[in-house]
Amino acid sequence: MTPLRRLIVRAGRTESAVTIGAGAIDRAAELLASPSGRYFVVAPPGAFLAADRIRRALAGHVFGEFALDDQEMGKTLETVSRVADAALAAGVRRDDAVVAVGGGVTSDVAGFAAAMLLRGVAWNAVPTTTAAMADAAIGGKTGVDHARGKNLLGAFHPPRAILVDPTVLESLPDREYRGGLVEALKAAWVADAPLAARAERRMEAVLARRERDLVSLLTGAIRVKARIVRSDPRDAGMRRLLNFGHTLGHAFEAAGRYATLRHGEAVAWGIAAALEISVRRAGLAAADAERIRRTLARLGPFPEPERAPDLLLPFLRSDKKATAAGLTGILLEGIGRARIEPAVPEGEWLAAATQAHLAPRG
Amino acid sequence: MTPLRRLIVRAGRTESAVTIGAGAIDRAAELLASPSGRYFVVAPPGAFLAADRIRRALAGHVFGEFALDDQEMGKTLETVSRVADAALAAGVRRDDAVVAVGGGVTSDVAGFAAAMLLRGVAWNAVPTTTAAMADAAIGGKTGVDHARGKNLLGAFHPPRAILVDPTVLESLPDREYRGGLVEALKAAWVADAPLAARAERRMEAVLARRERDLVSLLTGAIRVKARIVRSDPRDAGMRRLLNFGHTLGHAFEAAGRYATLRHGEAVAWGIAAALEISVRRAGLAAADAERIRRTLARLGPFPEPERAPDLLLPFLRSDKKATAAGLTGILLEGIGRARIEPAVPEGEWLAAATQAHLAPRG
Numbered sequence: 001m002t003p004l005r006r007l008i009v010r011a012g013r014t015e016s017a018v019t020i021g022a023g024a025i026d027r028a029a030e031l032l033a034s035p036s037g038r039y040f041v042v043a044p045p046g047a048f049l050a051a052d053r054i055r056r057a058l059a060g061h062v063f064g065e066f067a068l069d070d071q072e073m074g075k076t077l078e079t080v081s082r083v084a085d086a087a088l089a090a091g092v093r094r095d096d097a098v099v100a101v102g103g104g105v106t107s108d109v110a111g112f113a114a115a116m117l118l119r120g121v122a123w124n125a126v127p128t129t130t131a132a133m134a135d136a137a138i139g140g141k142t143g144v145d146h147a148r149g150k151n152l153l154g155a156f157h158p159p160r161a162i163l164v165d166p167t168v169l170e171s172l173p174d175r176e177y178r179g180g181l182v183e184a185l186k187a188a189w190v191a192d193a194p195l196a197a198r199a200e201r202r203m204e205a206v207l208a209r210r211e212r213d214l215v216s217l218l219t220g221a222i223r224v225k226a227r228i229v230r231s232d233p234r235d236a237g238m239r240r241l242l243n244f245g246h247t248l249g250h251a252f253e254a255a256g257r258y259a260t261l262r263h264g265e266a267v268a269w270g271i272a273a274a275l276e277i278s279v280r281r282a283g284l285a286a287a288d289a290e291r292i293r294r295t296l297a298r299l300g301p302f303p304e305p306e307r308a309p310d311l312l313l314p315f316l317r318s319d320k321k322a323t324a325a326g327l328t329g330i331l332l333e334g335i336g337r338a339r340i341e342p343a344v345p346e347g348e349w350l351a352a353a354t355q356a357h358l359a360p361r362g
Numbered sequence: 363m364t365p366l367r368r369l370i371v372r373a374g375r376t377e378s379a380v381t382i383g384a385g386a387i388d389r390a391a392e393l394l395a396s397p398s399g400r401y402f403v404v405a406p407p408g409a410f411l412a413a414d415r416i417r418r419a420l421a422g423h424v425f426g427e428f429a430l431d432d433q434e435m436g437k438t439l440e441t442v443s444r445v446a447d448a449a450l451a452a453g454v455r456r457d458d459a460v461v462a463v464g465g466g467v468t469s470d471v472a473g474f475a476a477a478m479l480l481r482g483v484a485w486n487a488v489p490t491t492t493a494a495m496a497d498a499a500i501g502g503k504t505g506v507d508h509a510r511g512k513n514l515l516g517a518f519h520p521p522r523a524i525l526v527d528p529t530v531l532e533s534l535p536d537r538e539y540r541g542g543l544v545e546a547l548k549a550a551w552v553a554d555a556p557l558a559a560r561a562e563r564r565m566e567a568v569l570a571r572r573e574r575d576l577v578s579l580l581t582g583a584i585r586v587k588a589r590i591v592r593s594d595p596r597d598a599g600m601r602r603l604l605n606f607g608h609t610l611g612h613a614f615e616a617a618g619r620y621a622t623l624r625h626g627e628a629v630a631w632g633i634a635a636a637l638e639i640s641v642r643r644a645g646l647a648a649a650d651a652e653r654i655r656r657t658l659a660r661l662g663p664f665p666e667p668e669r670a671p672d673l674l675l676p677f678l679r680s681d682k683k684a685t686a687a688g689l690t691g692i693l694l695e696g697i698g699r700a701r702i703e704p705a706v707p708e709g710e711w712l713a714a715a716t717q718a719h720l721a722p723r724g
Contacts, residue, residue, distance in 0.1 A: 013374075077443050084439075088510045088680070116478075119505060119516045119597070143481060148450045154481045155517065235481070318450070 005219055009226040011140050011158045012233035018138070018162045018226075020219050022211060025050060025126060025165040028057035032124045033160035034097030038063045039124075040087050042110035043101040044070035047128045050168040051101045054126060058099075064090025070105040072258040075145045077153055083113040097122040097160065100137070103129040103176075104263065108154070111142030115157035125159040129172060130180030130214075131264050133164045134187065134221045139229035139239070149318035150250045156234060164218060166211050178299040179264030181206065182245075184221035186271065189292060190244045191228065193336025195220040200295055207298070241338045244330040245271035248353055251315035255306035265302040272296065272356035274331065277348055282331035282339060291335065297358045309350040316349055367581055371588040373502050373520045374595035380500070380524045380588075382581050384573060387412060387488060387527040390419035394486040395522035396459030400425045401486075402449050404472035405463040406432035409490045412530040413463045416488060420461075426452025432467040434620035437507045439515055445475040459522065460485040465538075466494045466625065470516070473504030477519035487521040491534060492542025492576075493626050495526045496549065496583045501591035501601070511680035512612045518596060526580060528573050540661040541626030543568065544607075546583035548633065551654060552603045553590065555698025557582040562657055569660070603700045606692040607633035610715055613677035617668040627664040634658065634718035636693065639710055644693035644701060653697065659720045671712040678711055 004021035019031050032039070039062050043051035047070075055062060066086040069079070087098070098121060100110035107125045114123035125137030143154020169177060188196035198216070199206065205213040225242060232239035249270025253261055261269070275292060278284035306312070319327060329344035366383035381393050394401070401424050405413035409432075417424060428448040431441070449460070460483060462472035469487045476485035487499030505516020531539060550558035560578070561568065567575040587604060594601035611632025615623055623631070637654060640646035668674070681689060691706035 077439065077446075081439050084508070084515055088508055088514060116505075116515045116517060118514060119503065119518055141481065143478075146446070146450055152450060152480060153446055153478045155478060156481055 005215075007223065007226060009138055009158070010230045011156070014140065014158045016138065016140070016158045016160060016162055018164065018222060020164040020215060020222070022165060022167045024163045025053050025168060026057050028054050028126070028163065029061070031161055031163055032058070032097070032099060034095075034122060036093065036095035036097075037061055038096045039099050040090060040092055040096060041065045041099050041101060042068050042083055042106060042113070044068045044106055046070065047102040047106070049171055050126060050128045053168075054099060054101050063096065064092070068102065068106055068109060070102055072105060072145070072253075072263070075105050075109060077144050079109050080113045080116070080144055083110060084117055087113065087117055092117055092121065094118050094121060097124060099124045099126060101126040101128060102132070103127065104132045104135065107132060107137045107159075108142050108151070109144060111137065111140075111157055111159060112144060112154050115142055115155035120157065122160045123157070124161045126163045126165075128168045130169065130177050130218075131183050132180070133218050134180065134184035135225070137162050138222060138225045141235070149315055150254060152318070164222070166214055169209065176262065177209070178207065179262040179268070179302070181217070181299055182264040182268045182271070182296065184217050185295060186244055186267065187221040187224040187242070189332060189335055190241045190330070190338040191224045191336060192220060195224070196335050200291070203295065203298055240328060240340055241330055244332070244338055245274050247316070247319055247327060247329065248273045248312070248349060250319065251312045251353075252305040254315045255311045260303050261305060266305065268296045268299065268302055268358065269305045269356055272358050273349070273352040274329070276352040276355045277329060277344060278331040278333070281341060281344070282333045284332045284334060288332070288335050293358055300358060302358065305353075307353050309353070312350060312353055313346065316346060367577075369584065369588060371500055371520070372592045373518070376502065376520045378500065378502070378520045378522065378524055380526065380584060382526040382577060382584070384527060384529045386525045387415050387530060388419050390416050390488070390525065391423070393523055393525055394420070394459070394461060396423075396484060398455065398457035399423055400458045401461050402452060402454055402458060403427045403461050403463060404430050404445055404468060404475070406430045406468055408432065409464040409468070411533055412488060412490045415530075416461060416463050425458065426454070430464065430468055430471060432464055434467060434507070434615070434625070437467050437471060439506050441471050442475045442478070442506055445472060446479055449475065449479055454479055454483065456480050456483060458483055461488060462486070462499070463488040463490060464494070465489065465491040466497065469494060469499045469521075470504050470513070471506060473499065473502075473519055473521060474506060474516055477504055477517035482519065484522045485519070486523045486525075488525045488527075490530045492531065492539055492580075493545050494542070495580050496542065496546035497587070499524050500584060500587045503597070511677055512616060514680070526584070528576055531571065538624065539571070540569065541624040541630070541664070543579070543661055544626040544630045544633070544658065546579050547657060548606055548629065549583040549586040549604070551694060551697055552606045552692070552700040553586045553698060554582060557586070558697050562653070565657065565660055602690060602702055603692055606694070606700055607636050609678070609681060609689060609691065610635045610674070610711060612681065613674045614667040614715075616677045617673045622665050623667060628667065630658045630661065630664055630720065631667045631718055634720050635711070635714040636691070638714040638717045639691060639706060640693040640695070643703060643706070644695045646694045646696060650694070650697050655720055662720060664720065667715075669715050671715070674712060674715055675708065678708060
């Protein structure tokens with residue numbers, strides 16, 4: 001067992017204390033934060049093993065619970081409202097805290113509920129998927145989907161504490177485990193070339209769920225995200241780099257009605273499409289694009305995305321990053337070096353969606 | 363016509379620019395703020411005259427509108443959701459802004475919708491009632507009611523600009539006009555004795571809607587609120603002074619199912635009750651309590667509140683200010699001097715609710 005690692009993510013005036021390592025979850029009483037010492041636990045049925053460990057660790061301090069339906073289709077304001085109803089029924093007070101135990105949908109919904117309850121109570125994230133560990137709660141973006149697109153309603157509300165415990169992944173299906181790693185690799189490709197190279201070298205061990213290698217990749221990805229979030233807490237500048245692969249990724253996911261592709265898989269296809277634009281516009285070497293595609297292919301095979309322009313276009317247009325000038329693109333100039341392209345025309349996105357490929361061609 | 367007065371309200375990192383005076387609303391194009399220059403207007407049918415003036419002033423810059431049902435019973439998350447739906451359908455982008463034209467319910471709902479839209483777009487407040495001018499948008503508390511109590515869900519999201527134009531009050535019914543003044547007087551009683559004395563002297567002119575005297579009272583109240591909000595943007599300390607009269611006020615309002623008493627009227631009764639506790643616990647002189655009751659009585663007569671303890675108690679218990687230690691009370695030591703009493707027992711609140719009176723007794 002590796003020792004616990006601690007790091008602090010600063011976003012504006014708030015700080016999230018991240019603890020990474022096997023056994024972190026069993027020390028929740030000491031590592032999570034609640035001004036009153038009382039907790040309201042939100043967890044989907046699928047995370048019952050982790051939720052049980054949290055319940056035991058917080059014995060006597062849990063004043064209420066909510067069993068969340070964590071399907072992406074259920075990531076709505078209506079669900080947030082039900083979480084808030086349950087917390088108010090349980091008697092939530094300003095100095096209490098919420099704990100989200102689950103994947104990205106759970107932290108998005110529970111974090112948003114915490115943001116609006118009594119105009120903001122503290123919350124904590126205990127991610128139970130590789131995707132959520134690499135990405136979801138760090139930086140404090142919470143929110144829900146809307147008929148017109150993903151994450152269109154929400155709040156910036158960073159959790160006080162995040163526990164990343166690889167032992168909770170034991171029951172995670174392999175498809176989820178692999179798809180979630182896309183978010184961790186994304187962070188490396190955008191801003192940390194040595195992390196990308198190390199992850200490539202150790203990919204076999206990571207896929208075999210070797211704890212030390214997984215923790216090393218997750219810690220690296222969290223460090224990248226912490227650095228970027230710190231420089232841009234409100235998502236106005238550099239932080240947009242973390243959206244690499246997400247513009248078309250979200251459109252692929254929505255066009256498949258959240259049924260065909262998992263989030264990480266859709267982002268993998270979104271990255272593949274962004275590579276096409278990056279080679280043309282940002283001077284990314286063809287060999288580097290191929291390196292990234294090969295690494296992504298090792299996480300798959302992933303189901304084919306919906307590529308029809310008329311199906312993708314409405315979702316591109318409702319993207320939060322769409323402004324009067326067009327759609328902002330995150331492009332790679334090289335591995336570990338990304339840039340923001342203010343306005344990539346819709347036609348280029350749609351062409352890239354058609355061209356995107358993961359397995360080497362030929 | 364008096365010249366326009368400008369003042370800045372700082373709350374945390376954000377600033378609201380307040381413009382006070384006749385004709386402010388017709389200069390909306392210059393005084394409101396939108397990064398893109400585009401506006402989404404939210405207004406109830408009752409504010410159509412003011413909304414028309416805003417529309418004319420912003421001609422060509424309004425990309426969508428929402429007609430809000432601004433009854434207190436409609437101040438729900440569901441209504442916020444409908445405002446957000448309409449804004450998204452109209453194509454709202456991150457750099458656009460919302461304008462709320464109406465009373466306190468309108469700014470509470472539209473401001474909360476702006477807070478969650480795309481995780482936060484800018485908004486502006488154009489209050490059309492005396493209550494909203496004295497109180498609502500300043501300081502950035504937005505939110506909605508819940509079956510379990512008032513304002514239990516919301517966000518801190520200060521408006522960029524606030525236009526306080528007394529000419530929009532011409533169509534305001536006298537009962538609304540008078541009830542709303544309670545909020546302005548509250549600010550004076552809590553923190554500004556000279557303002558309270560001046561308001562008492564000029565009450566006849568204020569009730570006759572003499573512009574100069576009304577603007578003077580509103581400006582004084584806004585200054586008090588700006589000073590307090592600046593010292594405590596997140597409502598953790600001094601800002602609670604502004605809740606004077608609101609603990610029982612909210613309970614009176616809710617126990618009457620928002621049908622018997624207007625908000626300001628309920629707060630007037632809440633102040634009358636707080637005076638009883640203040641005389642007993644905070645050394646408020648009986649003569650000062652009587653002065654305040656006489657001034658409140660001039661704004662009335664107000665309908666009788668629901669005083670039954672079993673009807674009031676559930677609403678007291680769901681108050682956001684309730685903590686494990688009891689219910690925080692805001693008490694007057696003298697006119698212009700308030701203090702926070704950490705824990706006033708439920709029984710004292712209920713007794714004060716029974717004792718509260720406005721007209722001089724006997």
